[in-house]
Amino acid sequence: DQQVKQNSPSLSVQEGRISILNCDYTNSMFDYFLWYKKYPAEGPTFLISISSIKDKNEDGRFTVFLNKSAKHLSLHIVPSQPGDSAVYFCAASAYNTDKLIFGTGTRLQVFP
């Protein structure tokens, strides 16, 4: 049972345009959501997060939107840069647990 779903395995975007990566979840107990970025031959690195009490969190070029009623979150990258090319994982956690539940990832390619 995949509680966190990233239905797009890949996304290709032109440099300078917006990249939108989507994530859906099924567990209504999740209250904290994160995006991780992974380059080849490296471990995932934390990118940005959002608590369920918010619907938007912004950090520079990265913005995460949360729609609790739809159990959906998205990561917006604008403007996209070639260095953003990586695999992006969505992850979720329920209150007072030690664990993150990850999605399968979306491979983003930003081309010139």
Next chain:
Amino acid sequence: DAMVIQNPRYQVTQFGKPVTLSCSQTLNHNVMYWYQQKSSQAPKLLFHYYDKDFNNEADTPDNFQSRRPNTSFCFLDIRSPGLGDAAMYLCATSRGRDTAYEQYFGPGTRLTVT
């Protein structure tokens, strides 16, 4: 720089031959995690330690064991690797239960079983 280190980066073992993967951290974090990630799949939590408190996931096979001799080190032992255990194994840390959300990952060990 504070970091999570995994050795070796690549490990080849034979079917049924025990293998140990290691993880060390200089972050002084209380929690350490082991994940298994197969190609195009989500990282799957195997178990984690909160200090010395071991927490096994219900669906982690008995073939997988872990040791945490001190704060800095954690080991993953696969007692009798099968072909299906070939995967990337990721170690991660976090400061504590209230900050478990933000986990810091090592580069992973890619295990091949021949």
